[in-house]
Amino acid sequence: MRLTIFFRLALLSFAWVGGASANSELYAPCATCHGEQAQGQRALAAPRLNHLDPVSLLLQLEKFQRGWRGGEGASAAAQQMAGSVALLPPEAAWPELVAWIADQDSDVSPVTVTGDRERGGTLYRQFCAACHGPRAQGNLALNAPRLAGGDDWYLLAQLHAFREGQRGRLREDRAGRQMRSMAAALPDDAALADIVSWIRAQSE
Numbered sequence: 780m781r782l783t784i785f786f787r788l789a790l791l792s793f794a795w796v797g798g799a800s801a802n803s804e805l806y807a808p809c810a811t812c813h814g815e816q817a818q819g820q821r822a823l824a825a826p827r828l829n830h831l832d833p834v835s836l837l838l839q840l841e842k843f844q845r846g847w848r849g850g851e852g853a854s855a856a857a858q859q860m861a862g863s864v865a866l867l868p869p870e871a872a873w874p875e876l877v878a879w880i881a882d883q884d885s886d887v888s889p890v891t892v893t894g895d896r897e898r899g900g901t902l903y904r905q906f907c908a909a910c911h912g913p914r915a916q917g918n919l920a921l922n923a924p925r926l927a928g929g930d931d932w933y934l935l936a937q938l939h940a941f942r943e944g945q946r947g948r949l950r951e952d953r954a955g956r957q958m959r960s961m962a963a964a965l966p967d968d969a970a971l972a973d974i975v976s977w978i979r980a981q982s983e
């Protein structure tokens with residue numbers, strides 16, 4: 780993970796030198812799918828990004844570029860994103876790009892997933908809170924991204940992708956494999972929607 784450490788250092792020094800100066804040009808090619816404010820666009824299966832921490836964004840961009848996400852056997856959506864890595868600026872500019880994304884703001888997208896919120900909360904505390912935090916705010920020390928504020932349709936799709944082995948299937952992808960085994964441990968498919976509807980309620 781030498782690359783990751785480099786990114787984190789670069790990110791820190793960037794923030795330290797000048798703050799997150801807006802550079803929307805780096806992001807321009809992404810807006811077609813993820814929207815002008817990185818608010819997401821469901822019709823293209825492109826999720827909201829602006830609620831995520833810069834470090835989480837970097838980790839995922841790195842995975843798409845390495846083919847750990849979006850390779851053979853991945854969902855059509857993940858393959859579409861993997862096909863878009865050519866639009867990324869040179870790696871030296873990634874910290875600036877993700878700082879800009881994390882600086883944007885938008886409302887959480889409308890509720891599209893219905894589930895038993897109460898059961899979801901119970902399952903969340905049992906299976907998820909240790910890594911993603913009691914209110915789904917994420918825990919960078921564990922590489923666990925923020926979930927609160929994410930699109931409910933995207934969270935559900937990712938849980939299915941983990942559970943069905945489309946994401947987190949490579950041996951090198953330790954964080955992905957960890958998450959895959961958590962999704963697989965859930966008692967039934969309804970649990971996925973139940974947990975997502977609880978997570979969605981955290982941003983109300």
Ligand code: HEC
Nearest residue numbers: 808809812823824825826836839856857859860863866867
């Ligand atoms: C052709 C449409 C398209 C373009 C262009 C595109 N993306 Fe994506 N992106 C997607 C889709 C679809 C997903 C969801 C992948 C999945 O479901 O696994 C995604 C996922 C992501 C994720 C993962 C989010 C998460 O929560 O893990 C990041 C980060 C991301 N994109 C950043 C970018 C950036 C930065 C650019 C510009 C260089 C970009 N994308 C351009 C379609 C696109």
Ligand code: HEC
Nearest residue numbers: 906907910921922923924934937938954955957958961974
């Ligand atoms: C052992 C720690 C751990 C536990 C427990 C855990 N996760 Fe995760 N989760 C992670 C990590 C690490 C990632 C990032 C995976 C990656 O890099 O691909 C992740 C990613 C995710 C994502 C993808 C987010 C995105 O933006 O793409 C979702 C959704 C998610 N977790 C939901 C859950 C839910 C729901 C539970 C409980 C059933 C859970 N997680 C339990 C560590 C954990």
